[in-house]
Amino acid sequence: MSAKVFSEEELVTALKKGDQEAMAMLYDNYSAALLGVIFRVVDNREAAEDILQEVFIKVWKNISSYDRSKGKLFTWLINIARNAAIDSMRVKDYAIKSKIQSIDNSVRSINRQYNVSTQVDHIGLKTLVDKLKPEYKVLVDKLYFEGYTQEEAAEELGIPLGTVKTRIRAAINHLREVMK
Amino acid sequence: MKVDVKEYIASGILEAYALGHVTDHERTEVEAVAAEYPEIRKELDAIQDSLNAYAKEHSIAPTAGTKEKVLQAISEYESDKRPVRRLNSMEDEERSDPRNKAVWSLVASVLLIISLTGNLYTFKRMNNAESYVHELEHKVHRKDSTINATAAKTDQMEKDLAILKDPMYKMVELKGQAKDTTAKAMVCFCPGSKLVYFAAEKMPEPPKGMQYQLWAIVDGKPVDEGMITMGEGLHKMKDLSTATAFAVTLEKEGGSDVPHGDMIVMGNI
Numbered sequence A: 001m002s003a004k005v006f007s008e009e010e011l012v013t014a015l016k017k018g019d020q021e022a023m024a025m026l027y028d029n030y031s032a033a034l035l036g037v038i039f040r041v042v043d044n045r046e047a048a049e050d051i052l053q054e055v056f057i058k059v060w061k062n063i064s065s066y067d068r069s070k071g072k073l074f075t076w077l078i079n080i081a082r083n084a085a086i087d088s089m090r091v092k093d094y095a096i097k098s099k100i101q102s103i104d105n106s107v108r109s110i111n112r113q114y115n116v117s118t119q120v121d122h123i124g125l126k127t128l129v130d131k132l133k134p135e136y137k138v139l140v141d142k143l144y145f146e147g148y149t150q151e152e153a154a155e156e157l158g159i160p161l162g163t164v165k166t167r168i169r170a171a172i173n174h175l176r177e178v179m180k
Numbered sequence B: 001m002k003v004d005v006k007e008y009i010a011s012g013i014l015e016a017y018a019l020g021h022v023t024d025h026e027r028t029e030v031e032a033v034a035a036e037y038p039e040i041r042k043e044l045d046a047i048q049d050s051l052n053a054y055a056k057e058h059s060i061a062p063t064a065g066t067k068e069k070v071l072q073a074i075s076e077y078e079s080d081k082r083p084v085r086r087l088n089s090m091e092d093e094e095r096s097d098p099r100n101k102a103v104w105s106l107v108a109s110v111l112l113i114i115s116l117t118g119n120l121y122t123f124k125r126m127n128n129a130e131s132y133v134h135e136l137e138h139k140v141h142r143k144d145s146t147i148n149a150t151a152a153k154t155d156q157m158e159k160d161l162a163i164l165k166d167p168m169y170k171m172v173e174l175k176g177q178a179k180d181t182t183a184k185a186m187v188c189f190c191p192g193s194k195l196v197y198f199a200a201e202k203m204p205e206p207p208k209g210m211q212y213q214l215w216a217i218v219d220g221k222p223v224d225e226g227m228i229t230m231g232e233g234l235h236k237m238k239d240l241s242t243a244t245a246f247a248v249t250l251e252k253e254g255g256s257d258v259p260h261g262d263m264i265v266m267g268n269i
Helices: A008-016 A020-042 A045-065 A073-091 A095-114 A134-145 A150-157 A161-179 B005-010 B013-018 B024-036 B038-057 B066-096 B098-165
Strands: B170-176 B184-190 B195-202 B210-218 B221-227 B245-252 B263-268
Touching: A008 A020, A008 A045, A008 A073, A020 A045, A020 A073, A020 A134, A020 B038, A020 B066, A045 A073, A045 B066, A073 B038, A134 A150, A134 A161, A134 B038, A150 A161, A161 B013, A161 B038, B005 B013, B005 B038, B013 B024, B013 B038, B024 B038, B098 B195, B170 B245, B184 B245, B184 B263, B195 B210
Parallel strands: none
Antiparallel strands: B170 B184, B170 B263, B184 B195, B210 B221, B210 B245, B245 B263
């Protein structure tokens, strides 16, 4: 994934010119991350891959509207992927499923919290996810992946809106710390 | 826009922006501020990088064929644009040829005339059919009234016949008197049921303002039996238990208490 030939800016320039090879490169660089984001929302591998295809076609059609001054390319791509995933959930009226999924996620995060030692995969190779405090993680997941508004997250987690605002800031600061 | 950089960073708006939780107005503001203050731009990039790194942690490698599907869809999307252009240019060529235009105009005109003629013909036929339906409706209606009238008449005749055949009734023949000896009438009288019926077999229409009145002679005195309605069949008169004779006189319209006018017919029981 890190074997880039083009810089991000060169890639964008080539895409704007309609270079289909640049598209292949874009796919190599970002498809796995985007699929991860989509999967977090739809929780269905097959549906997620379908949405991933739509996302790349959307990116191809709308690349002209991308503007570096408005943020990094990856941020733009993630927003498209996340919105496409959330839209597909709305269309299919998967609200109930998404509630179940959020319970699932809570269970998973609790499991992770108490069973870190049993997860052989991660021994000696702690990921960002593992380093993030559970109360931060659940908030970042809701706000970043699942498209909750801060108000919805406050209601869902049973904490005041002010706490959500300060906690998300602390969570992102924490992320930045552990990334170093 | 003048902002306190530290305060702005501390406000949490950059995190909200990075998470996509801002209004359109706020988004425009953050972008403007980030463009103006490199420190804020750097902070925003760092926030986005951290979230992006977090997202990358959740990476899932897509199935092998997905990349090819994406690239093929894009390549098809690109080549789909061209045939549209080709089609347009073909139409342009045809349109620019004046001979073609004339031929098409002629064809269109002929088709229009055929269509209009057809419409007119269909319209006329429809009108004819409609008036025919109306005519039939009238005929049916007339037949219906005739049948109803006939039925009523038949009904009346059956009732009359029943009375005429009934042995309980006394048939009293009333004969023409001095004024017109050919006049003729009949009274059916049933003393048991007190019913009296009158039939004017041959009597001239009374003059205007005049009416025939039936009298029963009881104990030598005339008793009013009611006014006579001209017309076919038997007409019910006033009930009566006994009489020796019947007579009809011509009276003023509405009748009299005692007979004043000429006696037209008369008959003894």
